[in-house]
Amino acid sequence: MPFTLESKTVPSTYLSGDPAIDRRLRELLADWGSDPAHREYFEMMVSVLKFARQNPGAADRKLFNQTFKELRYANKIFNHYREHKKVVVFGSARTPHRNKEYRAAHDFAGLMVKAGYMVITGGGDGIMGAAQEGAGRDHSFGLNIALPFEQKANEVIRDDPKLINFRYFFTRKLNFVRESHAIALFPGGFGTMDEGFEAITLMQTGKAPIQPIVFIDAPGGNFWRTFANYLREHLLRDGLISDYDFHLFKFTDDLRVAEKEILTFYYNFHSYRLVGKQLVIRVQRPVPDGALVRLREDFADIVNSPDDLKMCPALPEEANEPDLAHLHRLCLTFDLRSFGRLRQLIDRLNDF
Numbered sequence: 408m409p410f411t412l413e414s415k416t417v418p419s420t421y422l423s424g425d426p427a428i429d430r431r432l433r434e435l436l437a438d439w440g441s442d443p444a445h446r447e448y449f450e451m452m453v454s455v456l457k458f459a460r461q462n463p464g465a466a467d468r469k470l471f472n473q474t475f476k477e478l479r480y481a482n483k484i485f486n487h488y489r490e491h492k493k494v495v496v497f498g499s500a501r502t503p504h505r506n507k508e509y510r511a512a513h514d515f516a517g518l519m520v521k522a523g524y525m526v527i528t529g530g531g532d533g534i535m536g537a538a539q540e541g542a543g544r545d546h547s548f549g550l551n552i553a554l555p556f557e558q559k560a561n562e563v564i565r566d567d568p569k570l571i572n573f574r575y576f577f578t579r580k581l582n583f584v585r586e587s588h589a590i591a592l593f594p595g596g597f598g599t600m601d602e603g604f605e606a607i608t609l610m611q612t613g614k615a616p617i618q619p620i621v622f623i624d625a626p627g628g629n630f631w632r633t634f635a636n637y638l639r640e641h642l643l644r645d646g647l648i649s650d651y652d653f654h655l656f657k658f659t660d661d662l663r664v665a666e667k668e669i670l671t672f673y674y675n676f677h678s679y680r681l682v683g684k685q686l687v688i689r690v691q692r693p694v695p696d697g698a699l700v701r702l703r704e705d706f707a708d709i710v711n712s713p714d715d716l717k718m719c720p721a722l723p724e725e726a727n728e729p730d731l732a733h734l735h736r737l738c739l740t741f742d743l744r745s746f747g748r749l750r751q752l753i754d755r756l757n758d759f
Contacts, residue, residue, distance in 0.1 A: 421450045428456070470575075477578040481571050484548075485586050493548070494519050494669060495527045495583050497602045498534025498593030507625035509537045511662060512593050515623060516541030518666045527587060529579075530570055534593045536561035548586075550579050580605060589619040589669040594630040610655050610746055611648075616679065617655065617750050619672045624660035631658050651747030654754075674757040677734055682724045686741035688752075689734040692759055693718055702755060706739075709748045715740040 423429050432452050433443070441448050458471060496516060502509050516526045516538040526542035528535035530549025539547045540563055549564035551572045564570045573579040583590075584606055592603045603622070609615035622631040635658050642648045657668050677689040694702065703713035710716050719738035725731065737756070741749065 421446075421453055423453050423456050429453075473574050474578055477571075477573055477575065478581070481550075481573075481578075481582045481586075484569060484571055485582075488525065488548075491525045492523065492588040492673070493525045493527050493586060494589040494591055495587040496534065496538035496591050496593065497529070497583075497595060497599045498538075499595035499599060500529070500531040500533040500535060501596070502533035502537070502594070504537075508534065508594050508628065508630075511623065511625040512537040513541035515591060515662050515665060518662060519669070520546045522666065522670055524588070524669075527583065528564075529598075530560045530564050532559070532561050534595060536563065539563040550582055552576060552579055584609060584615050587618065589672070590621070591665060591669075592620070592622045592631075594624065594628070607652075607655055611652055613743060613746055617746060617753065619669045620656040621665045621668050622656060622658045623662070623665050624658075626660050626662075628660050631660075634658075649747060651745060651751075654747040654750045671757055672753070675759050676753045676756050678731070680725065680728075681741075681743075682722050684740055685722070685738050686749075687719070687722060687725065688737040688739070688756065689731055690737060690756055690759075691734065693735040694737060694756065694759055698759060702752070705755070706748065706752055709739075709742050709745040709752075711740040711742075 423432070432449055436448055436452075437443065463471075496512060498508070498512055502512075512534045519526060520542045525546045525548065526538055527548040527550060528538050530539075530551035535549075539549065539561055544563050544567055547564050547567070547569060549560055549567070549570040551560050551570060553572060553574050560566075560570055571582070573582075580602060583602065590603075590606050592599060603620070606615070606620055610617050610620070622634070624631050638648070638653075643650065643653075657665075659665050659668070675690050675692050677691060679686055679688045681687075699716070699718065703716050706716065707713050716737070716739040719736050721732050721734075721736060722738075
């Protein structure tokens with residue numbers, strides 16, 4: 408049987424199995440000053456108790472413990488900067504200062520800071536150090552990874568409170584995606600490719616919100632052009648990806664084009680949220696009636712019916728985001744698979 412915790416019903420699968428233990432956990436949370444309406448705290452504590460009862464080995468205990476500590480600490484640091492948009496810059500740690508890619512990353516970061524963004528990198532040298540030089544220490548975050556070789560914090564971010572050290576790649580990559588509003592990839596090796604493909608995969612499958620992803624070459628460079636040809640000649644031609652997936656990212660060797668790709672994404676669009684079967688898109692300005700008719704015609708393939716795409720008020724389920732209540736909303740019954748087409752819809756909304 409479920410129990411009610413301050414009007415929140417918790418399924419029995421999240422209980423410890425011992426009513427006395429459950430009561431003590433609730434009392435402990437209350438003594439700590441935790442909001443009783445947030446059942447997740449209770450569930451996390453139950454998970455720890457259940458994990459301990461499984462009698463895991465030392466390596467598993469260390470993994471679970473370190474993972475939670477890294478996530479908690481990163482959340483603490485980023486919480487102070489929630490009002491700032493941030494762009495992640497990926498690229499090789501091996502790129503020397505003399506390379507044109509180094510200069511491009513430096514200049515791109517400077518452009519983004521002038522536009523009001525902060526810059527997140529992996530905290531190392533090469534492209535990462537170039538971006539942080541361009542952004543400056545005050546506008547930089549470094550998400551460093553502990554490696555037996557090569558990776559150390561660059562001079563710009565070293566000893567800064569916004570330098571976060573991770574033991575595990577997966578906790579580091581999670582923070583790259585969840586804390587960013589845009590992603591820029593400069594030429595790099597396995598790590599850069601991994602980070603780029605993961606970000607695209609998360610957006611293609613709806614596991615992360617859509618944001619601009621820009622593959623940036625130095626002026627005249629062809630590193631990413633070759634990569635784009637591979638995607639088209641093999642993945643697309645063999646039917647392994649969709650043509651619409653190419654709307655999730657952009658290739659360019661022009662820093663101003665890269666800057667525009669990011670800034671225009673948020674010209675009218677703000678965010679979106681799935682509420683039941685409805686996708687609620689928040690925008691700064693409403694869509695005119697005539698334009699709404701055209702949107703229904705042009706995007707009929709991703710909704711149940713054209714009438715399901717309409718302007719709507721804030722839904723009751725959004726009451727836990729009061730800071731967004733003033734925004735206008737476009738509601739649609741999205742098919743939950745055509746995320747490249749959703750990116751096209753967002754682009755159209757930015758025309759208003």
